[in-house]
Amino acid sequence: MQTENVNPLEKTLDLAVSLAKFEADVANRLKQVARTVKMQGFRPGKVPMKMVEQQHGGQVRQEVLGESVQKSFSDAVQLSQLRVAGYPRIEPKADQGEGESMMFTATFEVYPEVTLGDISASKIERPVVTVGDDEVNKTIDILRKQRVGYESVDRAAATGDRVNVDYRGMLDGVEFAGGQAKGFNLVLGEGRTLPDFEGQFVGMKAGENKKFDLTFPDDYHSKDLAGKAVTFEVTLNGVEEPKLPEIDADFAKSLGVEDGNLEKMRDEIRASLEREVKKRVQEKVKTQVMESLLESTKVDLPTSLVEMEIERLMEQMRQSMVSHGVQMLDGMQSPELHRDQAKRRVALGLILAEAVKSNQLDSKPEQIRAQVEEVAQSYEDPDSVVKYFYSNPQQMAEIESLVLEGNVVEWVLTRAQVVDAPTVFDELMGKK
Numbered sequence: 001m002q003t004e005n006v007n008p009l010e011k012t013l014d015l016a017v018s019l020a021k022f023e024a025d026v027a028n029r030l031k032q033v034a035r036t037v038k039m040q041g042f043r044p045g046k047v048p049m050k051m052v053e054q055q056h057g058g059q060v061r062q063e064v065l066g067e068s069v070q071k072s073f074s075d076a077v078q079l080s081q082l083r084v085a086g087y088p089r090i091e092p093k094a095d096q097g098e099g100e101s102m103m104f105t106a107t108f109e110v111y112p113e114v115t116l117g118d119i120s121a122s123k124i125e126r127p128v129v130t131v132g133d134d135e136v137n138k139t140i141d142i143l144r145k146q147r148v149g150y151e152s153v154d155r156a157a158a159t160g161d162r163v164n165v166d167y168r169g170m171l172d173g174v175e176f177a178g179g180q181a182k183g184f185n186l187v188l189g190e191g192r193t194l195p196d197f198e199g200q201f202v203g204m205k206a207g208e209n210k211k212f213d214l215t216f217p218d219d220y221h222s223k224d225l226a227g228k229a230v231t232f233e234v235t236l237n238g239v240e241e242p243k244l245p246e247i248d249a250d251f252a253k254s255l256g257v258e259d260g261n262l263e264k265m266r267d268e269i270r271a272s273l274e275r276e277v278k279k280r281v282q283e284k285v286k287t288q289v290m291e292s293l294l295e296s297t298k299v300d301l302p303t304s305l306v307e308m309e310i311e312r313l314m315e316q317m318r319q320s321m322v323s324h325g326v327q328m329l330d331g332m333q334s335p336e337l338h339r340d341q342a343k344r345r346v347a348l349g350l351i352l353a354e355a356v357k358s359n360q361l362d363s364k365p366e367q368i369r370a371q372v373e374e375v376a377q378s379y380e381d382p383d384s385v386v387k388y389f390y391s392n393p394q395q396m397a398e399i400e401s402l403v404l405e406g407n408v409v410e411w412v413l414t415r416a417q418v419v420d421a422p423t424v425f426d427e428l429m430g431k432k
Contacts, residue, residue: 009109009302011082015072015090016101017065025064026057033060065102073106083111086304109302114354117296122416124288127281127423131273135425139269140247147254150240156203157239159189163201164237171230178222179230183237197232204236256380275377280428286405289412293351294344301346309342310335355408363403371399371406 034052035045042048069090077084088108096103150162157163163186169179188198196214204210211233220226245251249260257265314333321327356362376385389395 009085009112009300011108011110013073013076013080013106013108014093015069015076015104015106017068017072017104018101020100022064022068022102025068026061029060029064030056069104072104076106085109085111085302086308109304111302112300112350114297114299114350116293116351116354116358117298119292119296119412119416122292122296122412124285124292124413124416124418125421126285126418127428128420129277129281129423129425129428131270131277131425135273136266136270139273140266143255143269144244144247144251147245147251149243149245151243153239153241154206155239156205157188157201157236158241159202160187160242162187162240162242163204164240165201165234166237167232167234169230169232171225171228176225176230179232200232200234201236206236206238209233209235272378275374277425277428282406282409284428285413286409289409289416290348292412292416293355293408294347297351299347299350301343301350305346306339306342307335309346310338313338313342352405352408355411356404359411361404361407361411363400363407367403367407368396368399371403372396375399 030049030052033056034047034049037047037052037056038044039047039051039055073088073090086109088106090104090106093103093105153161165184165186166182167180167184169176171179186193186198186201188201190198192198194214194216200210200212211231213229213231215229216222216225216227218227245254247262249262252260252262252265255265255268257268314335317338372386372389373382376382376389379385389399
């Protein structure tokens with residue numbers, strides 16, 4: 001075995017596979033195959049070895065050679081104490097000579113040495129948000145609107161009302177596909193249809209008819225109608241005004257408060273908002289921490305890891321688009337679209353791993369338990385969710401990863417310049 005550096009991350013190894021051992025391994029493997037091989041005219045286990053070798057020798061030799069080369073590579077890597085990144089490219093040497101071994105060359109990359117940079121000058125802004133009565137009241141208003149009911153009224157339709165309509169659309173005097181409906185319910189101002197369409201019903205009363213022209217936008221989703229002028233004939237069948245539910249015991253019960261206690265309802269809403277605030281603050285702080293780590297620590301990236309990450313990102317996109325019924329366009333399959341994101345993720349992964357290793361930031365069982373219980377609090381039956389997580393290795397691996405990231409974030413916060421920034425609730429939630 002001989003090691004050679006191609007560049008700081010790429011290396012080559014000369015490998016040798018003993019011909020004598022290889023032939024012995026092939027012979028032993030053929031004996032194993034002979035015990036179960038089936039061939040017409042022979043009982044199982046009684047097929048002559050020469051015939052077994054004729055039929056299965058080529059495949060067996062390939063399998064044994066692959067295993068032998070892989071073992072030689074693994075032994076060499078372990079002996080050299082190398083941390084291999086990705087998969088090696090193993091090729092037979094052109095000049096095999098007359099020796100007692102088959103010679104191969106393995107080309108591969110290794111993980112880089114990562115030295116964490118100085119983060120003492122990094123500035124982290126931590127949002128500080130108070131959940132008060134105003135935020136609880138606003139949330140209650142939103143929950144009421146989500147449970148709105150409608151009552152029939154004898155007046156002209158106004159924005160916010162729900163109207164029941166019949167309509168028929170014509171393009172050049174001919175009905176077009178999707179342009180007809182009877183008994184269609186439409187909340188005026190909700191934006192489910194074109195503003196120029198639903199705006200026509202404002203001021204109409206039940207039983208009234210109307211005919212009007214409308215031009216579809218140039219970017220309308222139906223190419224057959226985009227930019228086209230059409231004529232609609234409509235009838236308004238009825239008008240209903242919105243009626244919000246009262247804030248009473250029934251309303252509290254609809255939110256899962258079994259005894260209908262309004263104070264308990266408000267407490268639960270406040271606790272839910274505080275959990276969401278905590279989550280948003282952690283996300284914003286973590287984003288800044290990751291940026292500070294990337295800016296302060298320079299690391300060489302193994303090409304193989306970047307390419308593997310690109311493949312993962314492309315597969316995630318494919319699965320997401322399939323699940324949403326969206327067709328994957330040719331340009332979306334270009335690896336270059338994902339290269340920058342892949343580099344960022346690989347770099348962060350290497351930096352986080354070094355931070356954990358060099359600062360003893362490994363996750364502890366009690367941290368994992370606390371994280372699982374925190375996630376479970378947003379469900380109706382937290383105990384069942386906790387049991388589910390602990391019975392699902394993949395979910396637990398994700399939880400452990402979150403805990404490790406959290407440990408790194410806390411470690412950075414003790415060294416960086418952290419400034420508490422009073423923040424408006426709606427701003428944190430992205431509503432401003």
